[in-house]
Amino acid sequence: MSHATKDKSKLLGRIRRIRGQAEAVERALGAEIGCADVLMLVASMRGAINGLTAELMEDHIRYHVADPDHDSDADRARGAAELIEVVRTYLK
Amino acid sequence: MSHATKDKSKLLGRIRRIRGQAEAVERALGAEIGCADVLMLVASMRGAINGLTAELMEDHIRYHVADPDHDSDADRARGAAELIEVVRTYLK
Amino acid sequence: MSHATKDKSKLLGRIRRIRGQAEAVERALGAEIGCADVLMLVASMRGAINGLTAELMEDHIRYHVADPDHDSDADRARGAAELIEVVRTYLK
């Protein structure tokens, strides 16, 4: 992706943690770990995916639609800020 | 987990696909792939996690609470069958 | 439904609040209220529906599958308790 390097390394950190969670679920399925504990691991993974999604959407809005902090059109800047807040609420 | 071997290998297949999807998202973040395409990959991953969750919950109900196909109590068997259907509806 | 009267009145309280939220969204759409504020009202409604769903599933498990507090089979009681915890985690 073409976003700022700082944002990209945050996103990479998030997806690497999710891959690590997938590996932990794989090991848990192979080991003698209770079904309910595996479900709790998968629930954390789902939470992490929602967090990644919210951040990707926010970056998409900021870099490809309108940046609330720098848009010269005040109405559009406010619309984009509200949209980012809504996305965070829905995916938290 | 202590479930039937057949169910376990299905679950392992699912989580390995999810790990593969996480690796694909990681590569996409490093490459010149559009933000919206990365979001679509993450959406597929979320769908796959819902599918894994539904299957884990169904197995938990079947092996640790009540098996709709073999429970000697007809009311409990029906209650478990309905619960599995509800879980599938919510997570599809 | 055939559940205990106490549980039924809790469920009725929840669905009445959700109906009230739907009425508030309807009024907001008719009034000069900002789009983002309407989305926040709808997000609260979605949270309330998740809460109702978790409670209905818990009651279904307890009354129609296995009651963790009263089942004579200790394994099944534990399996049902774990399932209720998982449902709450997924729908909170």
Place this chain on the structure above:
Amino acid sequence: MSHATKDKSKLLGRIRRIRGQAEAVERALGAEIGCADVLMLVASMRGAINGLTAELMEDHIRYHVADPDHDSDADRARGAAELIEVVRTYLK
């Protein structure tokens, strides 16, 4: 809200159906209807709320951030079109 009248009447139609679904759930809780059937009604309601959310977010993007069909900046128009597609995928 200040959106086009045509969009507003679609949104009103959606929220009125959701209110009707809430009333149906309330009646079902009072009647001798099975718990699993009530859960299926609530699942439909949740689907309808996701549909309303997707439409509200699309309208917000279109009227308050950037309209993919009319924006003079081609990059921003494409970014907004992609965002609407992503929102629909996540909430369908």
